[in-house]
Amino acid sequence: MTMTRVDCAGLLRTVSIALLLATPTLAHAAEPAELISTIKSVDKKAKGNSEAGRAVTELSQAEPAVLLPVLAAFHDANPLAANYLRSAVETIVDRAIAAKKTLPRKLLESFITDLKNEPQARRLAFEILQRVDTSVVDRLIPGMLTDPSPLFRRDAVARLLDLADRLGKEGQPDLAGTLYKRALTGATDDDQVRAIAKPLRKLGEKLDLQYHFGFLTQWQIVGPFDNTKSKGFNVAYPPEEKIDLKATIKGKLGPASWKPYKTTDDFGILDIAKQISPYKGAVMYCTTEYKAKAASSVQIRIGTPNAWKLWVNGRLVFANEEYHRGMKLDQYSVPVTLRAGSNTILLKICQNEQEQDWAQRYQFQIRTCNVSGIAVHPADSAASLPQTKESRP
Amino acid sequence: MTRSTALPIVLHPVTAIVLTTVLVTGLTGADWRQFRGNDSSSVAPGEKPPVTWGETENIAWKIPLSGRGLSGPIIVGDRVYLTSSDGFNQDRLLVECFDVKTGVRRWRRSFQATGRTQCHPKMANATPTPASDGKRIFAFFSSNDLVCLDLDGNLLWYRGLTHDYPNASNSLGMASSPVVIGDTVIVQVESQSESFATGLDVTTGTTRWHRKQHRFDNWSSPIALINTDPARNLVLLQNMVGLTALDARTGKEAWHYDQPASRTPSSVVADGTIYIPSNGLTVVRPATDANKPPQIAWKNNRFSSGTPSPLVYRGKVFTMNGPIVKCGDTSNGKLLWQLRLKGAFTSSPVAADGHLYYFGENGMTYVIDISGAKGKIVSENELGATILCTPAIADNSVFVRSDGHLWKISR
Numbered sequence: 001m002t003m004t005r006v007d008c009a010g011l012l013r014t015v016s017i018a019l020l021l022a023t024p025t026l027a028h029a030a031e032p033a034e035l036i037s038t039i040k041s042v043d044k045k046a047k048g049n050s051e052a053g054r055a056v057t058e059l060s061q062a063e064p065a066v067l068l069p070v071l072a073a074f075h076d077a078n079p080l081a082a083n084y085l086r087s088a089v090e091t092i093v094d095r096a097i098a099a100k101k102t103l104p105r106k107l108l109e110s111f112i113t114d115l116k117n118e119p120q121a122r123r124l125a126f127e128i129l130q131r132v133d134t135s136v137v138d139r140l141i142p143g144m145l146t147d148p149s150p151l152f153r154r155d156a157v158a159r160l161l162d163l164a165d166r167l168g169k170e171g172q173p174d175l176a177g178t179l180y181k182r183a184l185t186g187a188t189d190d191d192q193v194r195a196i197a198k199p200l201r202k203l204g205e206k207l208d209l210q211y212h213f214g215f216l217t218q219w220q221i222v223g224p225f226d227n228t229k230s231k232g233f234n235v236a237y238p239p240e241e242k243i244d245l246k247a248t249i250k251g252k253l254g255p256a257s258w259k260p261y262k263t264t265d266d267f268g269i270l271d272i273a274k275q276i277s278p279y280k281g282a283v284m285y286c287t288t289e290y291k292a293k294a295a296s297s298v299q300i301r302i303g304t305p306n307a308w309k310l311w312v313n314g315r316l317v318f319a320n321e322e323y324h325r326g327m328k329l330d331q332y333s334v335p336v337t338l339r340a341g342s343n344t345i346l347l348k349i350c351q352n353e354q355e356q357d358w359a360q361r362y363q364f365q366i367r368t369c370n371v372s373g374i375a376v377h378p379a380d381s382a383a384s385l386p387q388t389k390e391s392r393p
Numbered sequence: 394m395t396r397s398t399a400l401p402i403v404l405h406p407v408t409a410i411v412l413t414t415v416l417v418t419g420l421t422g423a424d425w426r427q428f429r430g431n432d433s434s435s436v437a438p439g440e441k442p443p444v445t446w447g448e449t450e451n452i453a454w455k456i457p458l459s460g461r462g463l464s465g466p467i468i469v470g471d472r473v474y475l476t477s478s479d480g481f482n483q484d485r486l487l488v489e490c491f492d493v494k495t496g497v498r499r500w501r502r503s504f505q506a507t508g509r510t511q512c513h514p515k516m517a518n519a520t521p522t523p524a525s526d527g528k529r530i531f532a533f534f535s536s537n538d539l540v541c542l543d544l545d546g547n548l549l550w551y552r553g554l555t556h557d558y559p560n561a562s563n564s565l566g567m568a569s570s571p572v573v574i575g576d577t578v579i580v581q582v583e584s585q586s587e588s589f590a591t592g593l594d595v596t597t598g599t600t601r602w603h604r605k606q607h608r609f610d611n612w613s614s615p616i617a618l619i620n621t622d623p624a625r626n627l628v629l630l631q632n633m634v635g636l637t638a639l640d641a642r643t644g645k646e647a648w649h650y651d652q653p654a655s656r657t658p659s660s661v662v663a664d665g666t667i668y669i670p671s672n673g674l675t676v677v678r679p680a681t682d683a684n685k686p687p688q689i690a691w692k693n694n695r696f697s698s699g700t701p702s703p704l705v706y707r708g709k710v711f712t713m714n715g716p717i718v719k720c721g722d723t724s725n726g727k728l729l730w731q732l733r734l735k736g737a738f739t740s741s742p743v744a745a746d747g748h749l750y751y752f753g754e755n756g757m758t759y760v761i762d763i764s765g766a767k768g769k770i771v772s773e774n775e776l777g778a779t780i781l782c783t784p785a786i787a788d789n790s791v792f793v794r795s796d797g798h799l800w801k802i803s804r
Binding site: 042045049084091318 | 480481500501502503504505507509511513540546547548549550551552553556557559560562563564565584585586593597598599600608610
């Protein structure tokens, strides 16, 4: 299957170049490529906005043959450029459909099924194809359960969930359970995982959702340090200078030392208020060692209603000073680079002094995953429960 | 004259509104181009929308929507423009255009959010209402994505303001709508972690000015204080520390009203007078000296506002807190009457033809006749859906959306 995809990608690239050269409505053969290049130069703070806007206008006048090269250009486009390209694609398609022109259906489908293409571009191609061929949904979605695109996975999981729910109601629990387990292989959105886990557990299945999501569950924690009037957020207490798990540090309430804590919560929530103390006006430092199999780029995804700072191997990677505005799985996504072997993750988590009932939460959840949301596990981790191949995405 | 001299207050209200509208955008009066209308007054002069409707009465069209949104529709010429957000993470941004007469969709563009999309479940990424200068649509989202399209759906430029300022976000969601003043589109992005306001060139999206703001949550929207000399047009930024007037084109501060103001309902300008949801309601008139703060005409702590913004219409000011509508005399702040409606209200009221329209969250709309000594509820109309947006009035019709549908209510 892999070889087929590689071959397909190569073919698509060849076809794309040929189409670029052959696009007849443009004055110069290379013009679409130049326009795409101009669009991809757009960057933060409006850099290249005017040029990209003009390029999109011009590119939008092209024939449908240019769709594949534009979709392929999503590959290394920044998020702003991707939106310019998206707009050009949609405009070209609108014009083509209005003029009853033929869209390159086979090439679009090949583009969708080639997993090497950029997930957003594949999804856009899918939506285009769906406008002229509704059968594409039934044809492609069932095979996308472990797709790199979270949107395709979500659709595939939803179909299995519907079917499993129906079978469960029709008195076929074994078959329903099989489908739920299969659905779990693709599920990374918490609503779908919850919808799968509940009936599976009713059927007696043991699930390790912490492992499924890739939560970091074991921490060394020290504190509290002073955060009166929220000023501690910007105070560099000793753990920010050096992490010494044997050290005793002067804290807000006297000498403080690092202590181990772990969470057993399905969704990896370490509840400082309940497991340690409902401190107010406090800073806590939480650290864990992450052993990476190889140097790699991953996302650290955090959910917390508290202000926080995050360091990886001593480097501050993000900070957010917001209190009690909600908590959600994957609330913040921080791209980080891990080195092979041991990596030190340090989280500073701050509680303010608000007295309202809704402002008492002091907790966090952290997981490591790839850009698609699929768990990336430390080298030394293992599921606490026997896992079938089906239960690991 | 000094820069802070605003519209002559001797103008008849309707004249002032029409003049203001023309000065801001050069339009003819039938459009509804931004949150609470062309001049952010919520008033549609000359329009006569129906006062009663139901499932089969006075509904010109009702069309299904593919995304959620608290943003209101805007009307430019013969088209309705609407934003929505879709997907499990609300990260798919939609801008759609519909025909005013038929409701037929003319085009739809989708974009991928570049900023954080988390919101309170009641909110959506598409909470800010888009704005237009009559040539372009400025679609703004909670994720701080600002999309500029021409009226035919062609992308002109795109800004990802959280991409630029990564901490500018609120996990409950952002709601402030953009305002267009002359050739500058202004957005106010204020949260605990990072806050700013910025004025962007409407043609390119490049930054004309950028101003750091206080780091407090804020959901109110900027509004224009229009001068007969367009070079003196001001933008008013309301937040927890007051109301600040800036030169709309340069961002230079003109004056500051320093009493805490509400962070959800927005101020309103009528006849050059500013009605601020602050200490209840505080009414100020800009001083003739641009370096001095505005003069307080009156204030009344009985006119506090909940989520809906105050509205000034035909010499009266209306506020809403909970289900209670209060009416005051604009000249002195005296309470004239109050009415109790039913339910919760997020939508700001709109006014036309002597009536106020209050859309409740439960889909019930109360139409109030304000021509008499006391307000009179003339109809209660059911839409059967959750309504959180502020509607638009144009073409003698009311345009309103839910998460599922867009309606044109028309005779």
